[in-house]
Amino acid sequence: MSKPWDNVRLRIKLRETTYSKPDAEHERIKRRMKILGIIAIVAFGILVTRLWFMQIVSGEEYRKKAESNRIRQVSLEAARGRILDRKDRTLAKNSNTLTVSVVPAELDDEGGVVERLSKLLGMGEREIAKKIEESQAPNQRAVLIKSEVSPDIVTYIAEHQREFRGVIAGTKAVRNYPYHSLAAHTLGYLGQVSEEVLSEKKEKGYTAGDEVGISGVEATYDEFLRGKAGELRLEVDAQGNFVREISRREAVPGNDLRLTIDLDVQAQVEEALRWGVELARTHTDAESGKKYEAPGASVVVLDPKNGEIIAMASYPTFDLNEFAGGISEEAWKTLNDPKNDFPLNNRPIMSEIPPGSTFKVVSALGALNESMYKTDSAFVCNHVFEKGAFKDFPKYCWSEHGRINLFNGIVESCDVVFYEIGYSFFLRQSQDVGKTLWQYASDFQLGKTTGVDLVGEKDGRVPNPEWKKEFNKNRPQYQAWYPGDTVNMAIGQGDLLATPLQMACLYAGIANGGKFVKPRLAKQVTEEGNKAAKESSPELRAVLDIPDIYLDQVSRALSGVVQGRGTASATFDGFPLGAIPVAGKTGTSEIAGKQPTAWFVCYAPVGDPKYVVAVAIEEGGHGGQSAAPVARRILEVLFNVEARGEIKPSLGD
Amino acid sequence: MQNSSVQIEFASGVVRSSFLGKLIKRFPMRILDKALLGCAIALGLFGVIVIYSATYQSSSASFFKRQLLFFIAGIFFMFLGASFDYRKLVPYSRVIYFLSVFFLLPVFLFPAAGGAHRWISLGFFDFQPSEIAKLAIIITIASFVADKGMETTSNRDFLKAFGIAIIPMFFISIQPDMGMAFSIFVIFVGMMLIGGARARQIIALCLAGLGLFAGAAKLGFLKPYQISRVLTFVNPDMDPLHTGYNLLQSKIAIGSGKFLGKGLFGGTQTNLDFIPSHHTDFIFSVVGEELGFVGAAILLLLFGVLIWRGIKIASTAKDLFGTMLAAGITIMFLFQIVVNVGMTMGIVPITGITLPFMSYGGSSLVVSYFAVGLLLNVGMRRFPQGNLEL
Structure with missing residues (x-):
């Protein structure tokens, strides 16, 4: 039952008391309150709009700021x-x-x-x-x-x-x-x-x-x-x-x-190189009458069959620990001071030097392969070469070999023999017959990086007529390819440049029957717990298209270098060549204005080569004189040969 | 019919004899502004909840408990403010005025808190007399205008009225509490404009005030932080680790709340103390961060309803005193809301003005509720039932 007073109350209409204010005043109040109301609406409108812009429009931006505040x-x-x-x-x-x-x-x-x-x-x-x-x-x-x-x-x-x-x-x-x-x-x-x-x-x-x-x-x-x-x-x-x-x-x-580095070999290689550099500095340069400066030197020891680098040394060197935790300003300056011969440079891959006579194997193999000459082809060396165009600009051999064949030309590093070969290559190239000498240089993988797993490797350089034109683009008088360019190249001079690692690889290719394997330093990458993550395997770069017979002939000639009349024979005097036959080549390369660089590149044992050793002592004298002794010491280490007496420098070029 | 009248008699006897009945009689729900009442209660609860969220993990969780107590006290004061006929305030306005000014003096006997003498410590509660003075000035100015009438204010009357405002403003500004002093100034100006002051009177006063500010700044009366607050408002990003830092963090808090907010208790800017004074001056930043656009907009909607009802009550009040009283209170709320919210969003310079019902603080909350009580009072007295006296 509904209570009656509910109904009574609901029915009552609210009665307002009579407005006690005069009408004019009422109107004025109403107007002014309306203005206040408008002010309030505008103010709230501004607040809500601002809120919208901050939270909806720029919300994400502010959220990021809030996150970076707290995190x-x-x-x-x-x-x-x-x-x-x-x-x-x-x-x-x-x-x-x-x-x-x-x-x-x-x-x-x-x-x-x-x-x-x-x-x-x-x-x-x-x-x-x-x-x-x-x-x-x-x-x-x-x-x-x-x-x-x-x-x-x-x-x-x-x-x-x-x-x-x-x-x-x-x-x-x-x-x-x-x-x-x-x-x-x-x-x-x-x-x-x-x-x-x-x-x-x-x-x-x-x-x-x-x-x-x-x-x-x-x-x-x-x-x-x-x-x-x-x-x-x-x-x-x-x-x-x-x-x-x-x-x-x-x-x-x-x-x-x-x-692939062997710690023991590396240590002894570095020691041998240091010794070699110091030895080189005791020799006097006949031309300038000064001692050799030998500001830098390189050694590469690698396995020709799989490209593994057993040791690689660059002289001068530095202590890696100086870099631990950030190198000091002072130490950095010292390492970069020209007076200190740039110890940070990794010379085996960065020094681009003319290969000199070590390149003669390429000229010889090219000549044999092109059937231009045979190993017993006869030459006469009267110390001077003045054939054809060279009448007015004769070129000289470092010695006078008399009657000599190609085989002995390699053994005794006779320049005239290779001037002849170079000149023949020049005549053929101008008649467009057969392969050019620079093509052979490229075949032996010169002029391009070896692809070793290091940064900063240099290309070296194999010159050819196009290159020469481009190189002397601003000097038209030097753009033509002269007979001298090919002839110089035949003895590893002229514009030809190679790094010590490239030369090591070149001899490795010869030792390996024409197969060029990419040199490498990484053997294996292992994850924690000795799980092999990446195994590095030999990678074939190129195969020479030269019959084995020629390679054998040249290899035999190289074996002659370290004995008898060979240019490095004095140095290998006393080395057990019977047990460990060594094939190598000396080289002395010239750069205008500088002392000659001594090269010696070799491999052993001939027949089943295990190691290639390349030594280059920059401005360190003649190959037989300065580089070959270092190589011999390294071979002694590699083959565990007891060092016998003093190692003699050879006089050969 | 006879029967039902007996029933009414009986019922009213019951009503009259109980306390509840007395309250119901005094506040007949049908004539009470329920929208305003509901808004006021909702705002207080909103404030209590947000203060809990802002301080739950800081050292004193007592902020929440105390604010809850103040809220309950506030509800009581709201009903108190509506329980008598507001017109009775007119004869007492001088007493109220002088008492409120008098209570501004003891603050200087108490140690400064945060560099200012604002509070009278009562042991369990720090009482802020300037809050009361603010309301007292509204009452006094309202009765002054009611006495004078709506006619254009003479310069003499204008200066008289300004005299009423300037005395408490002076004491408040030397506490110093420039935010409060400025609030009083704005309330005064607003009420005078409604009460018939001319624009040029206000302009002259403002120019004089600006001159005084410049002079005070030049003579070193103003604290450096007061000047820098005004200056950093221009470019808060200029110096994010110092004066502009608060504003920058507040803006990051609000903006990062996006549409729905990070949820109560989820505000990183709040809980990791990036927002300064997050339970007092910057409580709106907490709302913006934790409750997002939705929460902040609901809060502004509640405030909007409050202002709307205030204006409505002022324009329909039975007499000029009621109009002026309601208008003064409405202006007070409007000014505080806009300045405080605007400050947290970087559109108004940072001043120490709190957000009514939301910012932590007993005096402010109780005075705000009492002011709402007065609004309800004015609003219901225009009905005959509203004039029931016990």
């Missing part, structure tokens, strides 16, 4: 893989050092942080400030101030972190090379990633401030060695205090790299 990303460094020699001996590893670094962006120096740091580390304030200033690269994470600090200092800084804003003290993995300068050029050093590399490899996880391989296999195999940096995402509050861990991606350590 701090910390990169977890991945341990770089080790570099091992062919017998698993460590050539490069990581060691944890206690370091003090500064993050310039976070450094608050108004509080005297640098001053306190300078007292703590015993370094000058200026020195610290300079280090920070010098490495103000964009996005750089931290600048190393001092490494190998005592644990006390690290603890002190950690405990007083507030007074050291922007200072990081802790362990840092620093690359360590236990053998210092051993195989320094092959291993290579690390440095901060450059802008170019960064933009190239950004997708591969490279970030600014990363240490990457700059040279050597550290550079070639950087992606294998570096591993993958982990990432720690932390939530921090407005004061930068840690709140919680948002996510963590562990770092994946890098793979180990096993090289």
